[in-house]
Amino acid sequence: MKTEKWDASKQSLIKAAQLLNKQEVVAFPTETVYGLGADATSEVAVSKIFKAKGRPSDNPLIVHVHDQSQIQHYVTEISTMAQQLIEHFMPGPFTIILQSNGTVADTVTAGLDTVGIRIPDHPIGRALIQEANLPLAAPSANLSGKPSPTTAEHVYQDLYGRIAGIIDGGATGVGLESTVVDATGDIPVILRPGGVTKQQIEQVAGKVELTSSLKENQPKSPGMKYTHYEPDAPLVLIDGDQSFFQNYIHSYQQEGKKVGIIASKPLVNQLQADISYNCGSRDDLSQVAANLYYGLRYFNDTDVDIILAETYPQEGIGDAIMNRLTKAATHRYTQNKNI
Ligand code: TXA
Ligand code: MG
Numbered sequence: 001m002k003t004e005k006w007d008a009s010k011q012s013l014i015k016a017a018q019l020l021n022k023q024e025v026v027a028f029p030t031e032t033v034y035g036l037g038a039d040a041t042s043e044v045a046v047s048k049i050f051k052a053k054g055r056p057s058d059n060p061l062i063v064h065v066h067d068q069s070q071i072q073h074y075v076t077e078i079s080t081m082a083q084q085l086i087e088h089f090m091p092g093p094f095t096i097i098l099q100s101n102g103t104v105a106d107t108v109t110a111g112l113d114t115v116g117i118r119i120p121d122h123p124i125g126r127a128l129i130q131e132a133n134l135p136l137a138a139p140s141a142n143l144s145g146k147p148s149p150t151t152a153e154h155v156y157q158d159l160y161g162r163i164a165g166i167i168d169g170g171a172t173g174v175g176l177e178s179t180v181v182d183a184t185g186d187i188p189v190i191l192r193p194g195g196v197t198k199q200q201i202e203q204v205a206g207k208v209e210l211t212s213s214l215k216e217n218q219p220k221s222p223g224m225k226y227t228h229y230e231p232d233a234p235l236v237l238i239d240g241d242q243s244f245f246q247n248y249i250h251s252y253q254q255e256g257k258k259v260g261i262i263a264s265k266p267l268v269n270q271l272q273a274d275i276s277y278n279c280g281s282r283d284d285l286s287q288v289a290a291n292l293y294y295g296l297r298y299f300n301d302t303d304v305d306i307i308l309a310e311t312y313p314q315e316g317i318g319d320a321i322m323n324r325l326t327k328a329a330t331h332r333y334t335q336n337k338n339i
Pocket of ligand 1: 030032034035036059062093095097118120140165183191192295
């Protein structure tokens with residue numbers, strides 16, 4: 001299949017919207033990461049998303065709509081708590097899980113009786129949804145297991161020849177995916193930390209819970225079901241001070257390995273590795289979030305054998321950063337613990 005690459009003009013949006021109405025899949029920018037969209041009401045269209053990404057069919061997709069009034073068409077009811085979350089966080093990096101009324105294709109919800117809905121806070125993404133006049137099922141537009149794409153170029157690298165087209169809207173802003181919140185019960189439950197923080201949700205809903213798997217936040221074991229966000233070289237988290245980090249760089253180098261590091265300022269400037277990626281200031285974790293996936297992919301164009309990454313406090317957006325780093329990593333070394 002020839003993959004078209006479009007700018008963000010009105011003509012491009014019309015072209016992309018026509019293809020979506022012909023059950024094709026199209027990548028588009030959102031404020032979090034690029035999405036891979038298809039008509040959420042069409043089994044045929046949605047199955048093309050799973051095929052293009054190589055995504056396991058038991059992982060449900062988020063349905064993207066262009067404004068709040070659309071949500072009611074896909075759900076059985078919206079509680080007062082859910083309505084408050086919708087009003088505060090949508091549009092934005094926030095996905096609400098509600099009881100599905102069965103309108104979207106079964107493959108979207110992977111057979112669950114709930115559906116995830118999001119309104120992207122991005123002019124191009126929303127204009128496309130409106131132009132297509134469809135709810136768009138859209139996972140991140142990467143090959144399954146790889147870091148999510150924050151530029152059109154990343155989408156191109158992963159999905160060229162597998163999808164109908166890509167709308168290039170420049171680099172995304174937030175850089176990590178939406179916060180996924182189950183709002184089907186009395187208390188909202190965070191299923192995936194993301195661009196909207198736990199503290200922000202607490203301010204609106206009072207109480208918020210974390211789903212049990214989030215409480216552990218341990219690097220995956222080799223047997224774990226699916227890989228996530230993985231760069232080509234193995235990623236190891238280094239949770240300690242500068243000399244602790246530098247010792248790991250040296251010991252991998254002594255094994256003959258070429259070492260890449262992902263760290264923020266000031267640490268990144270203090271460490272000596274073979275290749276360094278500076279993901280911004282540690283005083284502003286939104287910079288780290290915006291650059292993280294870019295950094296993981298950056299090393300795919302190098303010949304490093306291993307990537308060592310700094311860890312961050314699990315506060316605010318740091319929660320989402322650590323969630324993604326932990327899933328991408330094979331090991332974590334913590335000062336005074338693992339030696
Ligand atoms: O920021 C984002 O959310 C991006 C952009 C493109 O919107 N999309 C995204 O989609 O990250 P994806 O498919 O990579 O991740 C969707 C997440 C998965 O963790 C999935 O398990 C969860 O949302 N999810 C979707 N529907 C669900 C449901 N009904 N119940 C529980 N989890 C659900
Ligand atoms: Mg994804």
